[in-house]
Amino acid sequence: MSSDVVAALADPPRQTPRNRRQEETFRKVLSAGVEMLRQTSYADLTVRAVAARAKVAPATAYTYFSSKNHLIAEVYLDLVRQVEYFTDVNDSAVSRVEKTLRSMALMVADEPEVAAACTTALLSGNDPAVRAVRERIGAEIHRRIRAAVGPDGDPRTLAALEMTFFGALVNAGSGAFTYHQIADRLSYVVGLIVGEDR
Structure with missing residues (x-):
């Protein structure tokens, strides 16, 4: 593996920063997603159901998560970031x-x-x-x-x-x-x- 590839791995793709309110909404939907994953299967989870649990409109949830897989991928990223x-x-x-x-x-x-x-x-x-x-x-x-x-x-x-x-x-x-x-x-x-x- 070249050092260029390793350097590229070290710099993650940039995200558009969220303001405080947007971050709170993002975290709220993400937390609802984790809770639902702990209680239901992958097949039964939907972004709409997660939005309902988070008490936000489905359109709001879709603003942050384009699909169920996108939401779940963000859940995993959040878990990785919690590792010491x-x-x-x-x-x-x-x-x-x-x-x-x-x-x-x-x-x-x-x-x-x-x-x-x-x-x-x-x-x-x-x-x-x-x-x-x-x-x-x-x-x-x-x-x-x-x-x-x-x-x-x-x-x-x-x-x-x-x-x-x-x-x-x-x-x-x-x-x-x-x-x-x-x-x-x-x-x-x-x-x-x-x-x-x-």
Whole structure:
């Protein structure tokens, strides 16, 4: 992976800033979406139903979320942004990266409906709005891994960790492994990629 590609990953696509009122409405609809995902299946969720739960007009919800998949992708991005950064220099790079990947892998581990909906939404087609959110998710994950590896991290190491993490998510999303199982496997793989002595 070239350093240009890594640099591109580090700078997420720009969003049009929202004013305070718009941000409050966005968060209200997003929160209603998370609540509904925890109680219903992907198939049963609609932007209209989320709007009703958030007590906003459907047109207002559609102002922020062009589709159900766009809404769910934003839910996942919000969950990623809530994951703690692990940057304590007293911990080894292996430990920091392990904690980072484990935290991100487990953020939906105990919420199967949310996990299934996020997997479906993020892997669906070529909706430009979902694609833009996927790029922002990738940038968030890249930032957390880069912070955990440290300032002198080799771009190839970062790329290998990211590819490993995304591959692990696909395995969990497909049902091949549970999120807890991939978190354990990631711990082993981090040692191989980052090296035990760092």
